[in-house]
Amino acid sequence: MRYSNATNYALHTVVHLMLQPDGSSVGVQELAEMQQLSPTYLSKVLTKLRKAGLIESTPGAKGGYKISRTKHEISFLDVIHAIEGDTSLFDCTIHHEGCMIENTMRQAEENMKAELASKLLVDIAKEAESKQKEES
Amino acid sequence: MRYSNATNYALHTVVHLMLQPDGSSVGVQELAEMQQLSPTYLSKVLTKLRKAGLIESTPGAKGGYKISRTKHEISFLDVIHAIEGDTSLFDCTIHHEGCMIENTMRQAEENMKAELASKLLVDIAKEAESKQKEES
DNA sequence: GTATTATAGATATTAAGAGTCTTTAATATC
DNA sequence: GATATTAAAGACTCTTAATATCTATAATAC
Ligand code: SF4
Ligand code: SF4
Secondary structure, eight states, X not given: OOOOXXXXXXXXXXXXHHTSOTTOOBOHHHHXXXXXXXXHHHHHXXXXXXXTTSEEEEOSTTOEEEEOTTGGGOBHHHHHHHHHOSOOSSOOSSOOTTOXXXXXHHHHHHHHHHHHHHOBHHHHHHHHHHHHHHHO | OOOOHHHHHHHHHHHHHHTSOTTOOBOHHXXXXXXXXXXXXXXXXXXXXXXXXXXXEEOSTTOEEEEOTTGGGOBHHHXXXXXXXXXXXXXXXXXXXXXXXXXXXXXXXXXXXXXXXXXXXXXXXXXXXHXXXXXX
């Protein structure tokens, strides 16, 4: 019962891309090295992010990935959703009407998701940026 | 990324045991039939609940399971914890100090858990009870 | 003692996640 | 246009965790 590694990779990648100068692309090679994982695997993760509209990609020489135009609206939940899909933590296949067990579990999960939807990754990026400046 | 079936079984079983007359035991056979699953498998789930102190068991003839004396304090989170363990949804193995990604994820999860800790299963049982009366 | 019932251990099956390898398509540069 | 570069997609393997079954053991009531 935990989020997949892929979600972790995705979060880091998105933050990293947010820190790049406007318009510049980064190749999967570099992104993979940064997180010490295989490029082909990360590539699959990045494709999910692209399909969700969170990042953009250009193939070919000088190509790579860059953050989407919606940069300032991307939340933690957006990334999680892109990678994990929209499955529910608690998924009873029976669905008796008005079931309080399901209701309670769903409600708690909804609250968590609402909180994750309110947290923007661009804020994390800003924080990382100012931390770098402190150190230098 | 979802709770295991075992958690679902556990929740139902606990509620069911709460609905029994005080002091009476129910065998795993009956509990398994109710949920249409194998007794031996449910047995393992129930053992986890017992080890967590949520239910009590007596072997031998006329034995079985009954709800613990702490009946009125058992929360959703207690059951989840007993079955799933205390793993975290987001578990970064690196742990950079002051990491905001981890902090944000953890905080959201903590809030969900807090909510699940505040929901008592005995309230679900009461609701089920009054619903039964309506129907009869 | 006998029947009943929980417990534990070993083992098998299934499903999902994680990861690799190879091929194809798109783009830039020359 | 040829070549190098890079993303995308598909097939495939490996690993792990959940799910489930079977068998043997221990405790209890009668
Ligand atoms: S009572 Fe609720 S959780 Fe249980 S089987 Fe029915 S719908 Fe599912
Ligand atoms: S930045 Fe945070 S989430 Fe990322 S590796 Fe470091 S501790 Fe883990």
